Amino acid sequence: MGHHCCSKQKVKRGLWSPEEDEKLIRHITTHGHGCWSSVPKLAGLQRCGKSCRLRWINYLRPDLKRGSFTEQEERTIIDVHRILGNRWAQIAKHLPGRTDNEVKNFWNSVIKKKLISQGLDPNTHNLLSTQQITKNKNYQKDNNHSSSVFTVDTSPCKEILPNLSNTFEFQNPNLTQNQNHLVEFSSCSNSILSSGFGILNENCMWASNINNVFEQSLMMKSSGAVQEDQMQKEEQGVLLEDQQMMKRKLVGEDIINDDQEQLIYRVNDDEQLLNNVCDHQSTDINNAMFDDSSNIDFDFMDSALVPPAIYCNMNSIDHIAWDC
DNA sequence: AAGTCGTTCAACCGCGTCTAC
DNA sequence: AGTAGACGCGGTTGAACGACT
Numbered sequence: 154m155g156h157h158c159c160s161k162q163k164v165k166r167g168l169w170s171p172e173e174d175e176k177l178i179r180h181i182t183t184h185g186h187g188c189w190s191s192v193p194k195l196a197g198l199q200r201c202g203k204s205c206r207l208r209w210i211n212y213l214r215p216d217l218k219r220g221s222f223t224e225q226e227e228r229t230i231i232d233v234h235r236i237l238g239n240r241w242a243q244i245a246k247h248l249p250g251r252t253d254n255e256v257k258n259f260w261n262s263v264i265k266k267k268l269i270s271q272g273l274d275p276n277t278h279n280l281l282s283t284q285q286i287t288k289n290k291n292y293q294k295d296n297n298h299s300s301s302v303f304t305v306d307t308s309p310c311k312e313i314l315p316n317l318s319n320t321f322e323f324q325n326p327n328l329t330q331n332q333n334h335l336v337e338f339s340s341c342s343n344s345i346l347s348s349g350f351g352i353l354n355e356n357c358m359w360a361s362n363i364n365n366v367f368e369q370s371l372m373m374k375s376s377g378a379v380q381e382d383q384m385q386k387e388e389q390g391v392l393l394e395d396q397q398m399m400k401r402k403l404v405g406e407d408i409i410n411d412d413q414e415q416l417i418y419r420v421n422d423d424e425q426l427l428n429n430v431c432d433h434q435s436t437d438i439n440n441a442m443f444d445d446s447s448n449i450d451f452d453f454m455d456s457a458l459v460p461p462a463i464y465c466n467m468n469s470i471d472h473i474a475w476d477c
Numbered sequence: 478a479a480g481t482c483g484t485t486c487a488a489c490c491g492c493g494t495c496t497a498c
Numbered sequence: 499a500g501t502a503g504a505c506g507c508g509g510t511t512g513a514a515c516g517a518c519t
Contacts, residue, residue, distance in 0.1 A: 168487070168513075190504065206505080242507060253507070285497050287496065481519080489511075496504080 165199045169208055173198055177205055178213055211252045222259055230256060230264060235278040314349025 165173075180196035186209065190202035198205065222230075226248050233244045240252035241260075247254065260275075268331040 166489075186503075201489095203490095203505085204488075210506095239508065254487075257508075262485055460492075479519105481517105483515105483517085485513105487511105487513090488506085490509085490516080492507090492509105494504105496502100496503085498503105 164193075164201045164204070167205070169212075173200070174208070174213060177208060181209060211254045215252055217252070222251075222263075226251070227259075227264065230260060231268075234260065236262075236274075329419075436453075 169177075176196050176198055177192075180192065184195065186192055186206070188202075189206040192202050192205045193200045194197070196205070201209075229247050230244060233247050235244050239257075241257040245251050245253040247258045265275040269281070270280070272281050273279070274281050
């Protein structure tokens with residue numbers, strides 16, 4: 154049974170031959186694809202239009218980047234996936250030259266396993282639950298992997314908080330002692346510290362790509378049409394008023410402060426924001442609140458920023474987030 | 478050398494959405 | 499407003515390949 158768009162045609166299925174590729178490339182480069190359902194006939198192919206479209210988008214179009222994913226691309230995928238979930242097409246838009254199919258396959262074959270081996274749930278990016286950990290233990294046992302202790306390189310924080318120790322080690326209490334193999338975030342492909350960080354109290358730190366969260370928190374609150382408009386503006390380098398306001402609030406003018414959480418943010422590649430953070434750390438940051446009149450989705454901010462990657466000193470905040 | 482198993486990734490399937498009529 | 503065709507997306511499948519026995 155073929156697709157409804159080409160059910161009357163006799164269509165070939167399976168892998169494409171070089172001859173078929175050549176026919177498709179020649180047709181599209183000279184005429185464009187137009188209506189995909191008419192492409193097979195015009196290009197002289199015994200294929201369904203849908204199959205032609207897929208072959209072109211995923212394999213033949215000239216702007217595709219071939220070869221292995223770079224570490225930066227891997228970090229981007231993890232960052233965006235944490236926010237968007239399995240929206241492969243949206244994730245692929247952040248990776249020029251990569252297709253949704255490619256990103257999806259890379260996620261399923263590589264990244265997913267890495268996150269699991271680091272004690273993270275690949276769906277939620279939270280730490281794995283006890284049951285999941287048990288499953289993971291079996292996985293690790295079977296596959297000779299383990300990673301219950303995380304060593305976090307704090308060097309990116311030094312300019313802000315020079316008294317921080319050089320590294321923190323965080324152990325998931327759900328994992329056993331005999332699994333204490335170290336995972337160094339600075340050397341592994343985990344996205345977290347590469348893209349920014351925050352600090353909760355003195356000895357507890359988390360990290361996230363704050364820029365993505367800003368963008369997504371705005372989008373989550375917006376209607377579809379407005380989202381599209383925002384994305385277009387972002388692509389054009391227009392920083393939306395809400396985003397500017399949000400960043401100001403987070404980095405200097407109105408930093409959240411309660412007994413448990415003092416949030417200080419740094420955003421890579423944004424010196425102004427970094428300066429704001431540095432300027433602000435010696436000042437009093439009491440009683441700041443977000444109002445609800447902006448377009449920022451605070452529930453989303455909360456879920457996107459805090460739970461996925463809280464790595465803390467277990468002496469000060471025992472067992473936080475390990476079981477979430 | 479042959480067989481088995483696990484992994485990767487191109488391609489397919491089915492469904493939801495969009496658009497033109 | 500309803501319908502059909504086209505498109506786009508995410509999940510799944512299976513061929514190809516390499517590692518291992």
